[in-house]
Amino acid sequence: MFSLLVGILLAAATIGRCTRPSTEEALSSSYAPIEVQCPQDVEWIRPAKGLNQKEAEWVQAHKPVVLDALKGYLSRLELKDFDTDYYIKAIQASNHCHVPIMGLAISGGGSTSAFTGTGALRALDARLKASITQRTGGLLQSLTYTSGLSGGAWPVTSFAVNNFPTADEIVDIWRPEISRLDVEDSTQYAANSSDIFLQLSEKAEAGFSIGVADYLGRAWAYEFVPGANGGLSSTFSSIANLEKFLNHQMPYPIIQLGAISNNDKEIMGLKLPSADDPIYEITPFEFGSWSGAVSGFTPSQWLGTQLNNAKPVNESACVLGFDRSSFVLGAAGDAFTFWYIQDKSNGTLAPFSKRSKDKSNSLVKRYLFPSDVIDELVGAFQQYFNLSLSDIAYSWIPNPFAGLSTSSPEFEAAEQIKVVDASEDGQTIPLWGQIQPARESTFIIAWDAASDATPYNWNTGTDLYDTYLQASATDPKLPFPVIPPPATFVNRHYTNTPVFFGCDTTLTTTRDAKSPIVLYLANSPYSAYTNYSYTQSAVSREQMNEVFVNSFDLVTQGNGTINKDWSACLGCAVIDRSLEKVGMKRTKQCEECFEKYCWDGKEDNANPPVVDLALKLDPRLSFAEWNMTHPF
Numbered sequence: 001m002f003s004l005l006v007g008i009l010l011a012a013a014t015i016g017r018c019t020r021p022s023t024e025e026a027l028s029s030s031y032a033p034i035e036v037q038c039p040q041d042v043e044w045i046r047p048a049k050g051l052n053q054k055e056a057e058w059v060q061a062h063k064p065v066v067l068d069a070l071k072g073y074l075s076r077l078e079l080k081d082f083d084t085d086y087y088i089k090a091i092q093a094s095n096h097c098h099v100p101i102m103g104l105a106i107s108g109g110g111s112t113s114a115f116t117g118t119g120a121l122r123a124l125d126a127r128l129k130a131s132i133t134q135r136t137g138g139l140l141q142s143l144t145y146t147s148g149l150s151g152g153a154w155p156v157t158s159f160a161v162n163n164f165p166t167a168d169e170i171v172d173i174w175r176p177e178i179s180r181l182d183v184e185d186s187t188q189y190a191a192n193s194s195d196i197f198l199q200l201s202e203k204a205e206a207g208f209s210i211g212v213a214d215y216l217g218r219a220w221a222y223e224f225v226p227g228a229n230g231g232l233s234s235t236f237s238s239i240a241n242l243e244k245f246l247n248h249q250m251p252y253p254i255i256q257l258g259a260i261s262n263n264d265k266e267i268m269g270l271k272l273p274s275a276d277d278p279i280y281e282i283t284p285f286e287f288g289s290w291s292g293a294v295s296g297f298t299p300s301q302w303l304g305t306q307l308n309n310a311k312p313v314n315e316s317a318c319v320l321g322f323d324r325s326s327f328v329l330g331a332a333g334d335a336f337t338f339w340y341i342q343d344k345s346n347g348t349l350a351p352f353s354k355r356s357k358d359k360s361n362s363l364v365k366r367y368l369f370p371s372d373v374i375d376e377l378v379g380a381f382q383q384y385f386n387l388s389l390s391d392i393a394y395s396w397i398p399n400p401f402a403g404l405s406t407s408s409p410e411f412e413a414a415e416q417i418k419v420v421d422a423s424e425d426g427q428t429i430p431l432w433g434q435i436q437p438a439r440e441s442t443f444i445i446a447w448d449a450a451s452d453a454t455p456y457n458w459n460t461g462t463d464l465y466d467t468y469l470q471a472s473a474t475d476p477k478l479p480f481p482v483i484p485p486p487a488t489f490v491n492r493h494y495t496n497t498p499v500f501f502g503c504d505t506t507l508t509t510t511r512d513a514k515s516p517i518v519l520y521l522a523n524s525p526y527s528a529y530t531n532y533s534y535t536q537s538a539v540s541r542e543q544m545n546e547v548f549v550n551s552f553d554l555v556t557q558g559n560g561t562i563n564k565d566w567s568a569c570l571g572c573a574v575i576d577r578s579l580e581k582v583g584m585k586r587t588k589q590c591e592e593c594f595e596k597y598c599w600d601g602k603e604d605n606a607n608p609p610v611v612d613l614a615l616k617l618d619p620r621l622s623f624a625e626w627n628m629t630h631p632f
Contacts, residue, residue: 119551217330
């Protein structure tokens with residue numbers, strides 16, 4: 001798989017040009033970031049207080065677009081005893097200040113999460129006629145934020161960098177039936193290992209660290225990033241220049257990343273992240289962390305620039321192109337430390353951190369990455385770049401927070417920071433960025449396809465519970481609903497039934513309406529068994545259609561056949577946090593909805609059964625019978 005001629009690498013390192021190429025030419029022709037003269041009008045580091053000015057201005061300009069979409073969405077619901085026109089006019093009168101701030105967070109979980117999460121997004125899209133018919137369409141257009149990590153970062157990134165097409169359109173772009181990790185001959189849709197390593201050699205020769213994240217990112221880019229050579233020139237910051245971002249026709253994307261610090265536990269020479277490490281995020285405008293050892297942000301466009309005390313170390317060597325969209329994909333999905341340790345311990349060590357930090361309620365799933373791929377990657381990086389296991393296991397970023405008194409001593413002194421798949425630190429649903437007080441979120445859809453329920457790869461609610469534990473541990477507590485332990489999810493059937501958390505404001509960390517309502521939707525079988533392996537590297541169009549239909553059936557509750565009141569009750573949750581702000585109260589219909597679909601604060605922590613789910617729309621059809629006609 002990883003055959004590569006050393007001579008090719010050496011030749012690549014000596015290729016030169018008589019004239020300096022333009023920035024666009026340089027990024028289009030090489031994976032290496034480029035150095036330019038530093039601009040004078042950049043705020044290199046901003047404190048983690050409030051929103052970035054550009055994001056704040058974008059969100060404010062986005063609000064009228066949201067309100068217009070929300071008006072259409074609410075009108076289709078025909079809510080009882082609710083004056084939609086009054087509600088819309090009251091928000092307009094507030095200079096749009098009271099527009100609900102809503103988001104969708106897609107969990108980690110490889111291709112399982114990427115594609116089922118895309119199916120959920122599709123079910124909320126007003127551009128899909130069936131979604132309009134089922135009265136869920138329009139919610140996507142009403143969202144301000146989308147966030148992703150690991151596999152969930154794939155659709156969040158891809159929809160953004162592709163200028164926000166429909167889900168059906170993006171499948172044609174992705175060509176998911178092509179495996180990007182087992183390629184013999186490079187084409188415009190996939191690159192073989194030789195070509196990928198050749199691209200990585202360009203970055204290495206330019207003086208930047210490379211690793212598994214770069215390799216995976218370049219491979220995945222041929223699927224998820226537009227443009228020649230696997231979207232080679234695409235940067236995450238360039239999303240801000242796309243038409244639908246500028247016109248506010250897409251949500252604001254947030255990618256959540258994990259961190260490694262010197263004090264983290266070490267197994268087999270590899271560090272494993274802890275809950276105390278920073279939680280990074282990257283958006284079209286900035287990269288950084290809201291609190292902890294790193295508390296600040298730097299412009300995404302200039303990521304890779306070596307800073308000290310918030311100033312470039314070399315005014316002639318500011319970096320462009322480090323924030324390649326492919327690098328973001330790779331960094332977000334780089335769980336190599338866990339894959340390696342699990343493989344070498346036969347799954348007995350480093351169970352994937354999609355689990356509860358409360359060991360008494362731990363429901364662990366083993367995640368095993370193909371052993372041959374792991375060994376070949378380690379061998380190739382050693383042979384061709386003389387890089388060790390610990391060199392390649394993390395994503396390395398020149399440290400923009402060096403020399404800052406607001407950083408911990410370790411991060412103040414470090415030349416580089418180490419980034420990993422954020423699901424390694426236990427928070428596998430990327431909610432952290434959306435629940436920061438500065439973003440004022442009112443309603444978040446948490447899509448969970450982390451497959452943490454052994455042995456059938458469904459879900460246990462552990463990921464949502466972990467975020468609650470972490471939000472509760474901060475000082476002050478971050479605004480978030482109280483979440484019960486995973487056993488309650490399983491015993492009360494929240495693993496295949498939609499449930500709202502935070503409807504009762506006393507069941508939140510803040511005990512008031514500052515905490516958002518969170519809708520938990522777990523990938524589960526409605527019309528198809530979608531618990532396929534997260535490592536599946538190619539998905540047929542037939543299987544993708546099955547995945548999309550199943551997610552649609554989950555989001556719409558079987559086109560309303562399971563619960564006829566579901567679409568109206570979803571609408572009740574969407575508007576709830578904004579009602580008091582415009583002088584309105586919950587209607588009787590919405591009170592009844594919340595009694596039915598909201599967690600009531602009661603836990604059931606009896607030893608839970610194995611999560612073995614049947615098709616919700618055809619429970620008599622076993623997996624074995626279904627699989628006879630759906631062999632994937």
